[in-house]
Amino acid sequence: MKHKQKAGPGAVRRHSRQFRGGVAVRLVAGLIALGLIAPALAAQTGDPEDLASLSLEELANMRVTSVSKRAESLGDAAASIYVISSESIRRAGVATVPEALRLAPNLQVARVDARNYAVTARGFNSPFENKLLVLIDGRSVYTPLFSGVFWDAQDVVLADVERIEVISGPGATLWGANAVNGVINIITKSAGATQGLLAGAGFDREMRSGVLRYGGALGGGGRYRVYAKALQGDDLPREGLATPSLTGWRRSQLGFRADWGSAEDLFTVQGDAYAGALHQQGTADIRIGGANLLARKSQRLASGQELTAQVYLDHTERNQPLAFIEHLDTLDLQLQSAMTPFERHRLVVGAGYRVANDSLQNGAGFAFLPAEEKLHWGNVFVEDEIDLNDQLRLVAGVKFEHNNYTGTEFLPTLRLAYKPTGASLLWGALSRTVRAPSRIDRDLYSPSQPAVVAGVPQFAIGGGPGFQSEVAEVAELGYRVQALPALSLSATAFVSRYQRLRTLEPSPNGVGSVFANLASGRNKGVEMWGSWQAGAALRLDAGLVAQRVDTALDARSRDASGATGLATSDPSHYWSLRAALDIADGHSIDLMYRRYGKLDRPAVPAYGSLDLNYIWRLRPSLEFSVQGSNLLTARHVEFGGVPGRILYERKLGARLVWRR
Amino acid sequence: MAANPTPALAAAAPRIKRWRAFATLCLALLLAAGAAPPCRAQAGAPASEEAVKAAYLLKLRNYVEWPPAALAAQGGKLVIGVIGGDEVAGRLLELAAARADARLVVRRLRAGEALDGVAIVFIDDAHWRKAGATLALARASPVLVVSESAGALDGGSIINFRIVDERIRFEISLANAEHSGLKLSSGLLALAVAVVRK
Numbered sequence: 001m002k003h004k005q006k007a008g009p010g011a012v013r014r015h016s017r018q019f020r021g022g023v024a025v026r027l028v029a030g031l032i033a034l035g036l037i038a039p040a041l042a043a044q045t046g047d048p049e050d051l052a053s054l055s056l057e058e059l060a061n062m063r064v065t066s067v068s069k070r071a072e073s074l075g076d077a078a079a080s081i082y083v084i085s086s087e088s089i090r091r092a093g094v095a096t097v098p099e100a101l102r103l104a105p106n107l108q109v110a111r112v113d114a115r116n117y118a119v120t121a122r123g124f125n126s127p128f129e130n131k132l133l134v135l136i137d138g139r140s141v142y143t144p145l146f147s148g149v150f151w152d153a154q155d156v157v158l159a160d161v162e163r164i165e166v167i168s169g170p171g172a173t174l175w176g177a178n179a180v181n182g183v184i185n186i187i188t189k190s191a192g193a194t195q196g197l198l199a200g201a202g203f204d205r206e207m208r209s210g211v212l213r214y215g216g217a218l219g220g221g222g223r224y225r226v227y228a229k230a231l232q233g234d235d236l237p238r239e240g241l242a243t244p245s246l247t248g249w250r251r252s253q254l255g256f257r258a259d260w261g262s263a264e265d266l267f268t269v270q271g272d273a274y275a276g277a278l279h280q281q282g283t284a285d286i287r288i289g290g291a292n293l294l295a296r297k298s299q300r301l302a303s304g305q306e307l308t309a310q311v312y313l314d315h316t317e318r319n320q321p322l323a324f325i326e327h328l329d330t331l332d333l334q335l336q337s338a339m340t341p342f343e344r345h346r347l348v349v350g351a352g353y354r355v356a357n358d359s360l361q362n363g364a365g366f367a368f369l370p371a372e373e374k375l376h377w378g379n380v381f382v383e384d385e386i387d388l389n390d391q392l393r394l395v396a397g398v399k400f401e402h403n404n405y406t407g408t409e410f411l412p413t414l415r416l417a418y419k420p421t422g423a424s425l426l427w428g429a430l431s432r433t434v435r436a437p438s439r440i441d442r443d444l445y446s447p448s449q450p451a452v453v454a455g456v457p458q459f460a461i462g463g464g465p466g467f468q469s470e471v472a473e474v475a476e477l478g479y480r481v482q483a484l485p486a487l488s489l490s491a492t493a494f495v496s497r498y499q500r501l502r503t504l505e506p507s508p509n510g511v512g513s514v515f516a517n518l519a520s521g522r523n524k525g526v527e528m529w530g531s532w533q534a535g536a537a538l539r540l541d542a543g544l545v546a547q548r549v550d551t552a553l554d555a556r557s558r559d560a561s562g563a564t565g566l567a568t569s570d571p572s573h574y575w576s577l578r579a580a581l582d583i584a585d586g587h588s589i590d591l592m593y594r595r596y597g598k599l600d601r602p603a604v605p606a607y608g609s610l611d612l613n614y615i616w617r618l619r620p621s622l623e624f625s626v627q628g629s630n631l632l633t634a635r636h637v638e639f640g641g642v643p644g645r646i647l648y649e650r651k652l653g654a655r656l657v658w659r660r
Numbered sequence: 661m662a663a664n665p666t667p668a669l670a671a672a673a674p675r676i677k678r679w680r681a682f683a684t685l686c687l688a689l690l691l692a693a694g695a696a697p698p699c700r701a702q703a704g705a706p707a708s709e710e711a712v713k714a715a716y717l718l719k720l721r722n723y724v725e726w727p728p729a730a731l732a733a734q735g736g737k738l739v740i741g742v743i744g745g746d747e748v749a750g751r752l753l754e755l756a757a758a759r760a761d762a763r764l765v766v767r768r769l770r771a772g773e774a775l776d777g778v779a780i781v782f783i784d785d786a787h788w789r790k791a792g793a794t795l796a797l798a799r800a801s802p803v804l805v806v807s808e809s810a811g812a813l814d815g816g817s818i819i820n821f822r823i824v825d826e827r828i829r830f831e832i833s834l835a836n837a838e839h840s841g842l843k844l845s846s847g848l849l850a851l852a853v854a855v856v857r858k
Binding site for chain 1: 708709711712714715716719741742743744746753754755756758760766768769770773786789790793810826828829847851
């Protein structure tokens with residue numbers, strides 16, 4: 001069917017209607033064709049109800065996937081931790097990692113534009129937010145350029161995600177510096193759990209995605225999977241401007257994972273490679289690319305001791321025209337041992353070393369100097385979990401982390417957990433953690449080639465030669481309870497005191513400014529969430545965070561810019577309500593309403609958004625879903641100033657996933 | 661919108677082309693999936709360890725005989741206590757909700773808590789080392805102790821889950837069962853990978 005473009009509004013209208021009819025007819029025809037092949041609506045595999053109807057012999061023959069046992073059941077964790085399950089991700093119908101993170105009630109997720117997100121926990125949000133550590137299968141995905149995450153370069157096959165653990169609060173002892181406000185740990189399923197073929201395609205008015213994954217068996221009892229995925233997003237409209245923002249993007253990625261062994265003795269190798277192009281205002285596309293390879297071995301010895309060793313290599317490239325071309329190579333080694341040396345003591349000790357070579361070709365506007373720098377981080381840590389009695393548990397841990405900018409940092413934590421019954425836990429924690437300097441704090445100079453007057457280069461920004469780590473001291477009190485068989489609740493109150501926050505001060509040599517640490521801050525708040533299984537077919541989840549973020553300049557500070565991250569832009573509250581409803585056999589609908597309070601600098605009004613995902617399981621192997629986003633209003637904004645901030649409009653999307 | 665429709669169409673043309681490509685791809689997938697033979701429910705993704713263990717816990721009541729005094733104490737209910745094992749407890753709670761079986765009660769216990777009226781107690785691997793107090797309580801009473809830790813039978817467990825060849829199997833200690841006054845059916849013993857009699 002050829003479409004001839006004709007001039008004139010009348011012809012245009014005819015053309016569009018004709019086209020839309022064409023697509024709709026094709027899709028409907030396909031669905032009818034399926035109906036004629038009599039789809040059998042069977043219940044989900046692994047459904048408890050399904051398994052309970054099997055005989056004992058059949059249960060004994062059921063193949064299961066080996067998951068490495070967690071040392072501590074999450075119900076006992078003395079931390080504010082929320083787990084996004086793979087089922088939640090599937091039911092929510094999200095297409096990218098940052099959108100999946102919206103499912104965690106303790107995370108602040110603000111979409112900045114088509115590809116950029118500002119994600120944080122406990123305040124201090126910005127696209128360059130730097131207080132959150134993000135890991136994918138143990139591999140850190142934060143960039144040492146600004147200690148944050150380029151969300152436009154991170155991707156996983158969401159259908160193959162086992163769970164996303166979101167810890168709000170300092171994760172320092174186990175996770176290290178930069179886990180100041182929280183840790184996001186994205187864990188993918190073992191290869192054994194992703195066998196067979198998965199093919200999916202989805203689209204809405206602004207994005208298209210496709211994924212293909214195949215899993216099979218390997219010699220030696222191993223399992224593997226390989227995948228390829230591609231996404232493309234459009235430029236999005238801007239508020240107050242006629243032309244769309246040039247932040248569209250496309251990205252493709254492929255990767256693999258192979259696992260051998262059982263829970264007692266696991267060996268994993270995995271890797272990914274990606275490439276993409278991102279639109280940027282006024283320049284050629286930003287080119288991104290990278291590859292990584294990771295190997296991990298964990299073993300449980302006869303004595304009960306658990307040993308884990310992990311090594312990974314990561315190569316990242318980012319070519320941002322008029323800004324920089326960056327090549328970053330990272331090698332990371334970690335060793336960990338968990339054991340019970342004496343009764344009532346569970347000890348975890350570990351050591352790690354990471355070295356990175358950051359190589360930049362700087363643009364004219366600003367430069368990271370030296371252009372090529374070797375960065376390294378080394379750490380040792382010890383954490384002891386002591387059972388004082390049947391109900392009281394004390395956790396004392398400390399990590400010493402050394403980095404090439406500030407030397408050794410001291411990260412202690414003390415936690416107490418009181419468990420009066422099997423179904424409730426009261427806990428408290430005191431921690432000190434730091435955000436070590438990144439290249440933007442120490443090595444950023446602007447312009448790249450300044451004039452030199454009397455031997456003094458006239459930098460407007462002259463790096464941060466004396467920049468120290470930012471420090472956070474956090475006190476938390478939490479309560480978690482399974483109030484009824486169908487109702488679980490969790491609440492955490494926290495007070496975080498930040499010192500040595502980054503400011504821009506007049507340079508001591510009188511020319512321009514340098515980065516320094518002359519500000520402090522505080523965040524006081526409460527995080528709450530609950531889950532209620534209201535009936536066999538309905539589950540309700542609710543979450544709320546209320547916080548108060550204050551920052552203040554030290555007396556000595558003459559920071560005037562507010563552009564260094566000191567001017568925080570966090571809502572005083574944000575909440576969400578989710579309903580997961582099974583309408584009929586093979587039909588389910590998930591609704592999520594989220595509401596964010598207003599932001600101050602720049603001012604963004606409070607907004608609410610209702611998203612839904614309707615899944616129709618046509619056959620045991622085929623899922624068709626329809627997504628609706630921002631259904632209540634025509635458009636909303638989340639971040640940025642006028643004019644120019646992105647408008648997120650009401651949109652519909654559809655996805656098809658085939659598993660074999 | 662006041663914009664001229666013609667430039668809008670020109671801007672939309674590549675988008676329309678992409679929609680067409682995707683619609684065609686979806687249709688192709690639909691037809692391919694339709695043409696393929698339907699999968700059997702079990703040939704799909706394997707079940708999770710916790711789901712299978714929860715199913716086992718539920719089935720055990722058909723293969724275990726509690727002494728009359730214990731049955732009286734249980735009051736016609738089957739109380740399954742879970743220490744740790746959040747996932748297993750969650751699955752059991754789902755099962756209990758789905759079945760609307762008032763006789764099935766799932767209780768989250770902590771180590772050392774009293775086991776009055778409890779028929780089965782499941783202790784997860786992370787809590788096995790702390791479960792001494794619970795095992796002492798269970799040893800002298802007709803409670804079926806189920807575990808998932810290596811060497812647990814020596815420690816007082818009656819049924820211990822093990823993963824053999826990617827499947828959940830179990831080993832049984834008849835000695836511990838007799839000590840607790842419980843009788844296990846031969847059907848259960850036949851399926852065990854190991855039975856410790858002494």
